Amino acid sequence: MTRNVFVIGLGLIGGSIALSCQKAPNTKVFGFDLYEKTRQQALDLNIVHEVVDDVIQAASMADVIIFGTPVNATLDWLEKMKEWPLKQNVIVTDTGSTKGLIMEKGAQLRKKGITFIGGHPMAGSHKSGVQAAKTYLFENAYYILTPLENENEQQVKELEDLLKFTLAKIVRLDAHEHDHMTAVVSHFPHIVAASLVHQLVSEQQNYPMTSMLAAGGFRDVTRIASSNPLMWKDIVLQNRDELLSQLNSWQDEMERVKSILLSRNEETIEEYFASAKDVRDRLPINTGAFYTTYDLYVDIPDYPGVISELTGYLAEEQISITNIRVVEAREDVFGILVISFQNAEDRDKAQKCINSRTKYEMYIS
Numbered sequence: 001m002t003r004n005v006f007v008i009g010l011g012l013i014g015g016s017i018a019l020s021c022q023k024a025p026n027t028k029v030f031g032f033d034l035y036e037k038t039r040q041q042a043l044d045l046n047i048v049h050e051v052v053d054d055v056i057q058a059a060s061m062a063d064v065i066i067f068g069t070p071v072n073a074t075l076d077w078l079e080k081m082k083e084w085p086l087k088q089n090v091i092v093t094d095t096g097s098t099k100g101l102i103m104e105k106g107a108q109l110r111k112k113g114i115t116f117i118g119g120h121p122m123a124g125s126h127k128s129g130v131q132a133a134k135t136y137l138f139e140n141a142y143y144i145l146t147p148l149e150n151e152n153e154q155q156v157k158e159l160e161d162l163l164k165f166t167l168a169k170i171v172r173l174d175a176h177e178h179d180h181m182t183a184v185v186s187h188f189p190h191i192v193a194a195s196l197v198h199q200l201v202s203e204q205q206n207y208p209m210t211s212m213l214a215a216g217g218f219r220d221v222t223r224i225a226s227s228n229p230l231m232w233k234d235i236v237l238q239n240r241d242e243l244l245s246q247l248n249s250w251q252d253e254m255e256r257v258k259s260i261l262l263s264r265n266e267e268t269i270e271e272y273f274a275s276a277k278d279v280r281d282r283l284p285i286n287t288g289a290f291y292t293t294y295d296l297y298v299d300i301p302d303y304p305g306v307i308s309e310l311t312g313y314l315a316e317e318q319i320s321i322t323n324i325r326v327v328e329a330r331e332d333v334f335g336i337l338v339i340s341f342q343n344a345e346d347r348d349k350a351q352k353c354i355n356s357r358t359k360y361e362m363y364i365s
């Protein structure tokens with residue numbers, strides 16, 4: 001029997017889930033997005049098997065409905081869904097970054113006989129939209145499920161059985177614990193990143209050169225300030241209380257920094273950085289495909305056409321790359337071309353390919 005999966009919201013996350021659901025056997029993936037253009041792109045990019053215009057009709061045929069919409073739009077859809085004719089055993093889930101308010105709606109749906117199991121894959125990007133979707137975006141990442149208390153175990157297992165095709169590590173959490181912990185490691189850092197950018201803007205008024213000096217450090221710490229503003233508006237509104245509490249803790253932390261700076265105590269200042277480094281260095285890696293980049297560093301001479309020469313060799317051998325960038329490109333000296341691949345196997349093939357056709361030095365970090 002065919003399993004019908006219906007994804008509503010075909011952006012980065014909905015599109016990526018749709019792609020991984022297509023890997024599941026006997027599964028047909030339908031999609032809907034608010035925008036006609038996105039629906040067309042989703043079809044052109046084979047993100048879904050079919051796109052639909054009539055949401056209620058598609059939902060009535062679905063065995064699993066997955067929301068990939070911004071969290072306030074998800075709340076609106078869940079409210080409307082209470083009145084829809086759905087299959088008796090349908091499983092409804094979402095991918096939103098917040099869970100408290102969404103699970104309140106889930107509890108209301110349960111009263112209508114609809115199973116809602118909250119979901120949140122802990123991987124993503126500052127990029128948004130259907131064109132950024134990737135089949136293995138969630139590989140190795142934690143994928144949190146927040147079933148209601150006493151949820152039908154069979155239904156949760158069925159959802160897990162589908163989501164395993166994301167290659168994520170599925171874990172279960174209570175919605176409030178989820179909102180607390182994600183405020184710490186995801187939502188509040190986005191506020192800090194945006195605030196650092198605002199601080200730069202105000203400094204620019206007196207020191208216009210400042211942004212030109214923004215090197216790796218500023219860029220690394222503010223990358224996520226380039227994320228989708230509408231999505232983050234919704235997230236911070238839904239998780240406002242946790243964020244206000246994080247803001248208080250941050251202000252206390254800044255007071256601590258101020259006092260150690262005022263103290264001029266070298267040992268304390270060094271220890272402040274050393275203990276942070278220790279914790280940061282021990283953070284688990286490989287959580288989320290976006291961070292699992294398989295990079296190959298190639299020392300290339302600085303002459304026109306060298307990049308297309310190399311990518312041409314890879315294309316001839318059908319080796320896909322996910323990203324390419326040049327670092328330390330200076331005149332007349334070697335630059336380093338960093339080519340990223342989806343997996344180690346592709347990187348090995350690329351290394352062999354380049355080795356057989358050039359004399360460029362290569363290394364893996």
Ligand SMILES: NC(=O)c1ccc[n+]([C@@H]2O[C@H](COP(=O)([O-])OP(=O)(O)OC[C@H]3O[C@@H](n4cnc5c(N)ncnc54)[C@H](O)[C@@H]3O)[C@@H](O)[C@H]2O)c1
Pocket residue numbers: 008009010011012013014032033034035038068069070071073095096097098120121122123124125126127128129130228231235
């Ligand atoms: N971006 C991330 O890193 C990330 C990671 C994990 C979870 N999430 C969550 O996933 C969800 C989607 O985020 P995204 O990054 O894919 O955003 P996105 O902007 O890439 O995609 C959202 C899609 O939803 C569509 N949409 C908006 N309102 C809609 C509506 N009312 N009905 C139907 N479609 C609608 C948009 O047109 C867009 O295509 C959000 O709830 C977000 O909190 C995001």
Ligand SMILES: O=C(O)C(=O)C[C@]1(C(=O)O)C=C[C@@H](O)C=C1
Pocket residue numbers: 096097121122123124125126127185186187224227290
């Ligand atoms: O990598 C990024 O750009 C992200 O912001 C991804 C990220 C995060 O780590 O905060 C963002 C929102 C989520 O709900 C989950 C993951």
